[in-house]
Amino acid sequence: MVTAKVWALKKHFDGFPKASDFELKTIELPNLKDGRKWKLLLESVFLSVDPYMRPYSQRDMKEGDIMIGSQVARIVESKNPAFTVGAFVVARSGWRTHFISDGKDLLLLPSGWPESLPKSVALGTVGMPGLTAYFGLLEVCKMKPGETVLVNAAAGAVGSVAGQIAKIGGCKVVGCAGSDEKVAYLKSIGFDEAFNYKTVASLEEALRKASPDGYDCFFDNVGGEFSSVAVHQMKMFGRIVVCGAISQYNNTVPQKGAFVQFPMVFKQLRMEGFIVTSWYNRREEALKALLKWVVEGKLKYHEHVTEGFENMPMAFIGLFKGENLGKAIVKV
Numbered sequence: 001m002v003t004a005k006v007w008a009l010k011k012h013f014d015g016f017p018k019a020s021d022f023e024l025k026t027i028e029l030p031n032l033k034d035g036r037k038w039k040l041l042l043e044s045v046f047l048s049v050d051p052y053m054r055p056y057s058q059r060d061m062k063e064g065d066i067m068i069g070s071q072v073a074r075i076v077e078s079k080n081p082a083f084t085v086g087a088f089v090v091a092r093s094g095w096r097t098h099f100i101s102d103g104k105d106l107l108l109l110p111s112g113w114p115e116s117l118p119k120s121v122a123l124g125t126v127g128m129p130g131l132t133a134y135f136g137l138l139e140v141c142k143m144k145p146g147e148t149v150l151v152n153a154a155a156g157a158v159g160s161v162a163g164q165i166a167k168i169g170g171c172k173v174v175g176c177a178g179s180d181e182k183v184a185y186l187k188s189i190g191f192d193e194a195f196n197y198k199t200v201a202s203l204e205e206a207l208r209k210a211s212p213d214g215y216d217c218f219f220d221n222v223g224g225e226f227s228s229v230a231v232h233q234m235k236m237f238g239r240i241v242v243c244g245a246i247s248q249y250n251n252t253v254p255q256k257g258a259f260v261q262f263p264m265v266f267k268q269l270r271m272e273g274f275i276v277t278s279w280y281n282r283r284e285e286a287l288k289a290l291l292k293w294v295v296e297g298k299l300k301y302h303e304h305v306t307e308g309f310e311n312m313p314m315a316f317i318g319l320f321k322g323e324n325l326g327k328a329i330v331k332v
Contacts, residue, residue, distance in 0.1 A: 002029045002041065006066045007095035007312050009057055015252045016320060017054065022067070022313040029100055032079050037102045041077035042089070044097055046120040047309070047330045049316040050129075050157070054249040067095040067312075070128065072109075072119050090122050095312050097332060110287045114295060118303070121294070124157050124327030125301040128276060130290045132243060133162035135279040136219060137169070140241040140272050145170030147216035150207070150233075152226055153246060154191065155182035157327040161290075162219045163191050164299050171217075174210040176226075178322045185325060189300045197226065207233045214238070222247045228258040231269070240271040250320060302326030 003026050010023040032041055048070045056068060070092045078085050080103045089106040093099045109122050124130065136158075137143050149166040153159045154175030166173045167190045174193040175186045186194035193210040200206040207215075207230060214235040220227050223245030231240065248255055263269065279286075293299035304324035306315040309332045319328055 001031060002098050003027070004029055004096055004098035005309055006097070007309075008064055008066050009061055011063055012058060012061075013054065013250070016250045017313070017317050019313050019317070024310065029098060032077055032100070039079040040075055040083055040101045040103055040106075042073040042091065042093075042099055042101060042106075043076050044071040044073050044093075044099075044309075044332050045088070046072040046123060047095060047312065047332065048123040048128075049312065049319060049328045049330060051244060051246045051249060051319055053316065054320070068092075069094050070123055071096075072122050073099070088119050088122075090127065095309075097309055107283075110284075110291050112291065117294065120303060120305075120327075120329045120331070121301055123329060124303065125161055125299060126287055126290045126294060129157035129327060130161045131279065131283060131286050132158045132274075132276040133165055133219075134286045134290060135276060135282075136241045136243055136274050137162055137165050137217070139279065140274050141217040141219065141239045143169055143171055143217050148172045148174065148211050148213070148235075149217040149219065150211070150215040150230060151175045151219045151221075152197075152230070153177070153221035153244075154186055154194065155325055156221065157324075158243060159219070159221055160186070160189065160302065160326055161299065164189055164293075166217075167191075168293060168298055172211070174207075174215070176206075182325055185302065203229045204232070217241075219243060220245075224248050224255050224257065228260070231260050231263050231271075234263065234267055234269055236267050238267060238269050240269060242271060242273045246320070304328045306330045308332075 006025050008023045011021045073091050075083050075087050091106050149171045151159045151163045154163050155177040163173045163175050172192045175191045176197045178198050183194045183196050195206050214233050216235050218240045220242050221244040224247035312330050315330050
């Protein structure tokens with residue numbers, strides 16, 4: 001018998017997540033047996049914390065459920081010939097130290113994964129956030145060389161990859177972030193313009209200064225006031241991909257924003273909501289491209305690593321305080 005630690009949602013979040021909203025539990029896992037559907041025992045090595053967990057927990061979870069999320073896990077026992085002991089996989093098994101699987105929902109790391117590349121990157125730049133940036137820009141925004149792309153929350157797991165993919169695609173890229181350190185990071189990875197949205201006197205003026213001619217594509221991770229202002233800075237026939245709305249996830253009272261119909265109509269804009277799982281039928285293609293760019297040095301990554309499974313809630317809460325630069329990871 002293996003004892004696993006798990007983090008459960010003790011109480012649905014009311015406003016900003018709190019440590020008391022989570023509960024650490026231990027559970028006993030059954031031994032593997034031939035002829036049963038549970039044929040793999042895995043231990044989590046790296047776990048992901050992501051902003052999407054906040055709204056999805058409200059929609060999909062009951063109090064007492066194990067928190068949703070992904071991990072890179074090592075196979076420690078296998079009765080499934082498709083998976084060898086010691087292999088690493090990406091799973092979506094929630095906040096657990098150990099778990100049992102039949103293998104159907106496990107994803108092996110892309111072939112050709114270099115030994116020098118941390119396997120945690122499979123949860124970030126060469127994982128779900130990278131896929132989000134890849135398909136959001138190339139398929140939803142349909143960016144073209146020479147265009148100007150705006151990315152908010154640009155120093156986060158998705159935004160930092162989106163900006164770099166836009167540069168790889170021959171675009172001018174403008175990003176915003178919430179600290180001077182993050183702005184410096186954006187410039188170091190190739191953003192043409194970057195600013196701290198918390199310190200500018202006027203968001204409208206900052207956007208206009210960064211690109212006087214406006215924006216062809218807007219990769220929106222934030223929503224709220226930023227998006228209400230940015231929509232007026234779009235060029236004719238501009239495209240907006242709505243990937244997230246982190247500025248609104250912890251609201252107890254819904255924000256009241258500006259109306260967007262005038263700029264949408266007069267500039268003939270296209271705005272489209274986007275969830276990356278709709279593109280998972282092409283996941284292998286995208287992961288191959290992302291890994292190639294990382295290996296070639298065209299796509300840089302940065303990880304904010306928290307040590308210890310017991311610190312999962314702290315790492316998650318830190319996302320909404322803006323503590324992470326790049327992808328937030330918990331190392332077990």
